[in-house]
Amino acid sequence: RQILNNIGAAYSDLGEYTKALDYYLRCESLSKISLGELHPTYTSTLNNIGLVYSHLRQSKKALEHYFQCQVIQKASLGESHPEYASTLNNIGWVYYHQKSYHEARVFNNRALQIYQNTHFLPTHPFFKDATSLSSSLSQICLLYTSDAADDLLCVDLG
Secondary structure, three states, X not given: XXXXXXXXXXXXXOOOHHHHHHHHHHHHHHHHHHOOOOXXXXXXXXXXXXXXXXXXXXXXXXXXXXXXXXXXXXXXOOOOOHHHHHHHHHHHHHHHHOOOHHHHHHHHHHHHHHHHXXXXXXXXXXXXXXXXXXXXXXXXXXXXHOHHHOOOOOOOOO
16 A cells, blocks of 8 residues: 555656556555555545646546545544644645635635644644645635735734
8 A cells, every 4th residue: 555655656746647646546445445444544545636636637536535535534533633734725725726715715724723723833743844834824825815816804824
């Protein structure tokens, strides 16, 4: 499973998303059978598949995988876990690219709240760097600078 995931990640990093998808889908199938749907490897693979579909501009499939991941993470990790926030952030990104700015804002703001409460703190065991937080902030900034999002209220970052 891990080898399939790593090969998928390598192809994804190279921009070869169709090849990456093939490996991620194989990893998903094996992970679901051998580890179960509540295992972090399975949800991580769902997120990776969603990311590849996002790169391939297949928003509907990306959202299907992200929402499936979100449901499982909510049940297994809870709504305050940084991995759950990462999935919300990814959903927001898809909505942003669909120009569904209101939906994007809802998901990105929720992710930001979680990051501010957990991931943002260097004392949290999950903290490695501020990449996820800065990704959420960047996406929120894009929302507020989009011409179509002029009517959105600014998020309180303080």
